[in-house]
Amino acid sequence: MEWQQPPIVTPGATNDQPPSDAIVLFGGRDLAAFENGDQWLIQDGVAIPRQTAITSKQQFGDIQLHLEWSAPTEITGEGQGRGNSGIYLMDRYEVQILDSYQNETYFDGQAGSVYKQTPPMANAMRRLGEWNTYDIFFTAPVFKVNGDVEKPGYVTLIHNGILALNHFELLGPSSYVAAPHYEPHAETGPISLQFHGDPVKFRNIWLRELKPAVGKRTSAGFNIVKESAPEAEDKPAAESEDDSDDSEEDDS
Numbered sequence: 001m002e003w004q005q006p007p008i009v010t011p012g013a014t015n016d017q018p019p020s021d022a023i024v025l026f027g028g029r030d031l032a033a034f035e036n037g038d039q040w041l042i043q044d045g046v047a048i049p050r051q052t053a054i055t056s057k058q059q060f061g062d063i064q065l066h067l068e069w070s071a072p073t074e075i076t077g078e079g080q081g082r083g084n085s086g087i088y089l090m091d092r093y094e095v096q097i098l099d100s101y102q103n104e105t106y107f108d109g110q111a112g113s114v115y116k117q118t119p120p121m122a123n124a125m126r127r128l129g130e131w132n133t134y135d136i137f138f139t140a141p142v143f144k145v146n147g148d149v150e151k152p153g154y155v156t157l158i159h160n161g162i163l164a165l166n167h168f169e170l171l172g173p174s175s176y177v178a179a180p181h182y183e184p185h186a187e188t189g190p191i192s193l194q195f196h197g198d199p200v201k202f203r204n205i206w207l208r209e210l211k212p213a214v215g216k217r218t219s220a221g222f223n224i225v226k227e228s229a230p231e232a233e234d235k236p237a238a239e240s241e242d243d244s245d246d247s248e249e250d251d252s
């Protein structure tokens, strides 16, 4: 078997716009893609948390997720009480949303952290009132039949174009107090957005389901290496250039 042709995906007009294979979770009109979506306020094409978390009706495994958010311009709290929300991948693994522009808190709880597991590599916050973009690349964990972790989950985050998490190995579900440890779960799960009492704004939420390239390297690739093998054998001889190179040519 050889490689199959990768699918053709037409990009959006700009890189923040959903490409042709994207699933749009919020395009500005309603949150019908989410359970409890009708609880949140939609105002001028922007979604604002109210009452409860919202959870996507669809379930996902590995994904690329794009989301834009803006902290409330009226500052009413500090630390974790300022512009707090979050994205729960598979309803479990939280990438923190927080107004971390000139707002101190514990580092593994600031914007771009995996909550209580790692700080981001950089604080890439824009000023209050400006829009932040998150581009998240998530690899779901895999469990053995007996419930042990076969492969952990990973998350990469680009915050406003800046790499904040680089293939971070998730330690388990996010918890406020407990040390994270994995519990086996299904291969897919929903995306949840946290309600933490703060009127964070959301817009332009879409994702792509990720599937690995299909096929494998064929033996043809290795044959090319074999064909060049005689040259490689010449190389050690080339170290003693003078005699061996000349003599070999004489021989043949």
Ligand code: MG
Pocket: 084, 085, 086, 096, 097, 194, 196
């Ligand atoms: Mg949060």
